[in-house]
Amino acid sequence: MAFHPLHLGESSLRALRRNHACVLGRTLLAAVTLLAGIPPASAQFQDIYRTEGATIRLLSEPPNENGAIRAALAIDLEPGWKTYWRDPGESGLAPVLDISASQGVSGLTVDFPAPSRFREGDNVSNGYDQPVVIALSAHADATVPRLVLRATLGLCREICVPVSVDLSRDLGLMPDLADANAIDRAFLSRPAHADAPLDAHFDEDGSHLVIDGAQGSDFFVAGPAGWGFGPARIEDGAWRVPVLASPLTGDDDAFEAVSTRDDAATATRFDLRLRP
Incomplete structure (x- = not known):
């Protein structure tokens, strides 16, 4: 799949550096929240974890x-x-998903279904308010592989509950019919990938990412660690996406834009390069 570079001028970089404080605030909030949580449950033979608000399962x-x-x-x-x-x-x-503790398994790829938006007080968040199944792809490097997934998730109702749990599956086991159907559903719910480049640029002060010509009734952007984006809106025929947080470095990192309309979703990946 092609990756499409974007470039920032000096004025945009100055604005993004002003936003760097947002990175620290979001990072500190996440760190404090996680430190207050319960340590991960043991993953030795566990593929299911029940907690307040959700049951979390690893299927394979x-x-x-x-x-x-x-x-x-x-x-x-x-x-x-x-x-x-x-x-x-x-x-x-x-969410943070890591398989580094697996035996004979590598190369994790995570494909999220298209999210929806919901309000939490004065804020607008991206996510899921119904049960969701997230597609995971990897590669077996051994004859008897074991998949170990450490999942760190936020679960929210009136308050947010951080969950960090280790889940494990012997990859020699066949899933039952219900779990096999759930895996199929996860892969079928992945957004379709678009190879056409995005017509995207930052506005003059670097506070918004502007995407021209993208179709859909809603638009979401995600980037590597340190980047954060707010709810997109249409203005003069273009999507304007607020930049909430940005790192000072990050050349050649892959970003993803997801456009949605009704039950259909399309994902486009692109690079964002920051000029020194």
């Missing part, structure tokens, strides 16, 4: 003949609870 299929693994993280939310997309928006905790 055996590797195919090429070693490709299809798996999924199922978050079965209770009524009234929410969890977050990879960019949570103006509030919330971005």
Whole structure:
């Protein structure tokens, strides 16, 4: 898939550096919240974890003949609870998924379903208010692989509850019919990928990302760690996406834009390069 570079002028960089304080605030908030949480549950033989607001499950299929693994993280939310997309928006905790403790498994790819927006007080967040299944792809490097997933999630109702849990699956096990259907659903719910480049640029002061010509009834942008984006709005035929936080470095990092209309979603990836 092609990655499409964007460039910032000096005026945009100055504005983005002013926003750097937002990075520190969001990072400190996440760190304090996580430190107050419960340590991860043991992952030795556990593929399900129940907590207030949700049941969290790791689903998987055996590797195919090429070693490709299809798996999924199922978050079965209770009524009234929410969890977050990879960019949570103006509030919330971005999910962090890590498989480094796995045995004979590498190359994790995470594909989130398209999010929706919801209000939390005066803030607008991106995420899910219904049970959600997130597609996970990886590769088996051993004959008897074990997938170990450490998932850090934010679960919210009136208050937010950080959850950090280790889940594990023996990849020699076949899923039952319900879990196999859930894995299929996760992969079918991935946004379709668009190869056409985005016509995107920053406005003069660098406070908004402007995307011309993108179709859809809503528009979401996510970036690497340190970046944060607010709710997009249409203005003069273009999507304007507020830049809430930005790092001082990050050349060649992949960004993702997801446009939605009804039940359809399209994802486009692009690079954002900051000139020194």
